[in-house]
Amino acid sequence: MLPAPAQRQDPAPFLPLSDKDSAISTDAFFATLTRIRNVILPAAARSWLNTPRGLLAGFILVHxxxxxxxxxxxxxxxxxxxxFIYRDWARAGFNEANLSGGPSPWVYPILALIPMALAGLAGPGPFFFLWVLMTTILNGWALTKLTERGRKQEAIPAAWWWLVFTLLMGWLGFARVDGLTAPIVLVALAYGVGRPFIASVLLAAATWVKVWPAAVMLALFAVVKNRLLVVLAGVATSAVVVALAAAVGGVSKLLNFLTQQGDRGMQLEATFTTPWLWLSVLNAGGSRMYMNTDINSMQVDGPGTAVMSVLMQPLLILAAL
Structure with missing residues (x-):
């Protein structure tokens, strides 16, 4: 009698319990989302939404x-x-002497002042509309690049993810500088390792708008083969920024964003704020959340936050360098 053929072993039982449970949980979660989507949307609608025209319709509707x-x-x-703050800065010509209190415009890197100046060209009235319009244009550029003008069919679901993310973020994505830098970073990621020089130029420029894209540039540096291109792109872009600052007489304030954070405290979204955030949610340890009306920011206060705020400043400088 021939022996029974060996059955294929499921590798899952040999995984650590936590990894196995995590994989099962993730698969079940996305399977549930897929079933919900299939119930809500008929097959014809799903097929149409996964076309360039469907994506364009979604983009127009959201924005x-x-x-x-x-x-x-x-x-x-x-x-x-x-x-509101950006508009006041633009109206004051980004001159602190013309401001009646509030934060300095130089808490941001210098390139952040360019979109503020553009939105303020027609005066304070249409400032907000022009700001949202710029964000819309950049989002459109990002989705155009991501999908290669709709020719890259497999990228359309990712573009829909971006649209849904934009909708869920709401005004956080349309009323802050981050709403301008995020689509630039998405374009840089679309170029990615295939065009590392262009990607690095975009990421370096975005970093001179808001510091956080530097982390993405570091990730790009870690995965590309020709890392020299990443370094050269960053240096070249920064050289252009320095030249621009010199042209407008702003070299002395070029790095003020590293030192002019002032008494901002620990903002709600900062990573290091997490322990005090949960303490304030649980009403424990004397921690609390409050609105800093001077800079329109939710912050967290509690035992040790003053010390951590001081430590966060040199960490910001290290990240920027």
Missing amino acids: LGFLIFAALLSLRGEAFSDT
Whole structure:
């Protein structure tokens, strides 16, 4: 009698229990989301949404809502969230002497002042609408590059993820400088390891708008074969920024964003804030959340936060360097 053929062993039982459970949980989660999507959307609708026309319709629908709301506020001479501060900076010509209190415009890297100046070209009235319009244009550029103008069919689901993410983020993605840097980073990632020089130029420029894209540039440096291109792109872009600062007489303030964070405290979204954030949620340890109205930011206060705030400053400088 021939022996029974050996059965293929499932590798899952040999995984550590935590890894196995994590994999099963993740698969089940996305399978559930897929089933919900399939119930809500008929097959014909799913197929159409996964086309360039469907993606374009989604893009227009999502961004049109934000543009209409921005237009209504702008017609009333208003702004929203951080754009109130940006508008004041632009109206003051980014000169601290013309400001009546509040944070300095130089808490941001110098390239962040360019979109603020552009939004303020027509005066304070349409500032917010023009800011949202710039964000919309950059988001459109990002999705165009990601999908190669709709020719890259397999990228359309990722583009939809970006649209849904944009919708869920709401005004956080349209009323802050981060809303401008995020699509630039997405374009850089779309170029990725295939065009590391272009990707690095974009990431370096984005870093001179808001510091966090430097982390993405470090990741790119870690995975590309020709790392010299990444370094050269970063140096060349920074040289252009220095030349621009010299042209407008701003060299002395070029690195002020590293030292002019002032009494910002620990902002709600900062990684190091997490322990105190949970303590404040649990109403423990004397920690609390509060609104810093001077800079329109939610912050966390509690035992040890003053010391951690001091430590975060040199860490920011190290990250920028």
